[in-house]
Amino acid sequence: MDMMRPMPLPRMKEESEPQDAGAPIAMSVRDLRAGYGGAPVLNGVNLEIREKTVTAIIGPSGCGKSTLIRCLNRMHESIPGATCDGEILLGGRSALELDPVLLRREVGMVFQRPNPFPTMSISQNVAAGLVLNGVRDRALIAETVEKSLRRAALWDEVKDKLDAPGVGLSGGQQQRLCIARALAVEPRVLLLDEPCSALDPIATGRIEELLLQIKDQLTVVIVTHNMQQAARVSEYTVFMLMGEMVEYGLTRKMFTQPADKRTEDYITGRFG
Amino acid sequence: MNDALYTRRRMVNNAMFALTAVCAAVASGTLLAILGYIAWQGASSLSWDFLTNLPKPLGEEGGGIANSIVGSAKVVGLAGLMAAPVGVLGGVYLAEYGRGRYAFAVRYAADVMNGVPSIVVGLFGYALIVQPMKRFSALSGSVALAIIMVPIVLRNTEEFLRLVPGTIREAALALGVPRWKVTLFVILPTAGRGILTGALLALARVAGETAPLIFTAFGNRFWDNGWLNPIATLPHTIFTYAISPYQDWHNQAWAAALILMIFVLLVNVTARVWLRPSSGTSH
């Protein structure tokens, strides 16, 4: 019965402010509730994501971590029957009142399984976001393709076959292609929904490396079921359980001295 | 174990399967028989002159079916031009937004139209266009054929669009691309091969239709003139020649049948071979 006691809301200010008072906030989430066709998945989540950091969201499957990041760029609402309520701020503007199309140009996303466009070549895949939004300047497109592929640590592997089909690459390369594609529209925030769950350890390692490199230019939020991955790539970690945010703080601290008993149980492998 | 009983069961087993093998042989052998017979009967009358000349006046031997070939191409081509946009974009609607009552009605209407006999569609073309304009015309024939094509292309497009994984749509939406552009420039090309193949097959199907053309395109023994006059078509010419009393016309009917059959087979085989590498299935 102890678990039924109402938990105090996590007090992130107290926990995180002393360490980096200077880092501005990229996105903040207030009392976010979301669900599918009447079944609630998120029951009031509060979160502030720091600019140019990597924030990891961990928790057992079904805890709502994917739903949470899918709300951040409103991919959530593309599912019929999906509901979403609360407040999401992107640099002071309300994300839920922005045009979702414009919001997604600023908040990009990479998905669980690599999903390059099957009819497009490698370079067309990377350029897709620009071309579909009306950019015609060939020089600019070529420049962006190269820059994005370099940032996604894929350039050296594909520079001689930019016109080959994107789906011809290996799984790990495809996922980096998808990251390059997302980076090409120059989002301020990049969301990754378990980007390595379909990849082998070496491919996973490459992606983790590139995440550490790109975060000096943009904010990264990554959902992962892999706690080691969260520990390796993120500065901040969010632990979620049954649609609630249980704990949020510096990764280093959470993995060494978790504030909440449930976090400790999860991290030490006692459930989930 | 009862050996006699077992032997009997084995014999029944073998006999029944021999019987089904005969059924399969009949079903698949029919095609070969038809192809072989048409080739045998048609080849002797087939010549370059036959393909490039007009029919001779009644009573004279010889002549060709050039006007029927061109006429079929015109009527079927125009039908395709009318039906493809309607069928493909309507199919996009059903696949992308097709949840409500309106979409249900559209799907239902397409299924109904798909089952309507082609002679009834011809009747419709007659009442809709021929009667008000008081003339048989290529246009009315094309409209009739287009009405037959639309439901086929529509449902085929919907099916192939539904095979496109949702993750492709999500990837494009997440790039901040408006939904209509995602649909037209990402989803549609991904299903493009299947949609195109389906449209080609529908085209081949209506190219062999005779019933809807009897009182729309009507037939013509001369070069047709524009879209608003009677026009000869290959299947209709085959029909007219076949039920005529003249041996020479019978021979020409076989030769024309050979040409129509080659066209239909070419499209069908190409479509199937072309579709095979993709993951799409026909049902």
Next chain:
Amino acid sequence: MTTAVLDRVRPAPGSRERAGDRLFRLAIAGFAGVILLATAALAWQLASESAETWKTFGLAFLWTSDWDPVADVFGALPFLYGTAVSSLLALLIAVPLGVGAAVFLTELAPKRVAEVLMFAIELLAAVPSVILGLMGIFLLVPAMRALGAPYGVGMLTAGLILAFMILPYITTITREVLLTVPRPLKEAMYALGATRWEVVRGVSLPYSRSGIVGAVFLSLGRALGETMAVTMVIGNNPQIKASLLEPGYSMAAVIANELAEAASDAHLSALVAIGLTLMALTVLVNGAARLMLYRLGARR
């Protein structure tokens, strides 16, 4: 109370993208609507053009058998009869053949062989009906005559040609249905020592029954409306004869033969009335077929 974001968020004023989406959606809904429009127009045209016939003869049009365009007396029974009899004959011939072929191709034939044979059978469905009619006139009719039929043309000849037209449909759909029979069911039967045929009879065919019935109805719908092949071999005689070897007539055939030459409005109206009846019949039969196949889909 949470609300769907899509409902809560109004598009920002002047937002081109949202306006484009709405425009696109409306435009393609319009394209989809063409089929609704065509269906409604078709039904309306047939109804209004045949109104005269229904007014003059009432429903008795369907069960009287005088067809005399000169005297403007019309009764459609001989055509209804011919369509029904030739279609049923076709089913009688094609159903056992098609189901048998499907069983062979699913249960017994090696995969490669089955693929090649299925290809040939599917191509048979693509053969234009006028070509089957041509085969009928010059191959089947003389053959029937040689076998003792007085005219060669007639009900049975039409039934035979129709059988070959619907054979591919029955075979293809039955095969697809047979392929959905769950393996464990069959294996359970094999484990009891059943022969292959016993498994087909005891498990596969009963399991596929509603799908096969669906295939039969679908083929019936095709057979009822088939025009050219029937017109060319049925004999075109608007009288009901007891013998299947005698010439008959069908609904589609009489429209094909007489419409272009219909001299009077009454004649035209009677032909359209037959067309309307034919359409109603096929819609009913196809509806039944879809119901059967849908049930199967729901179970799958």
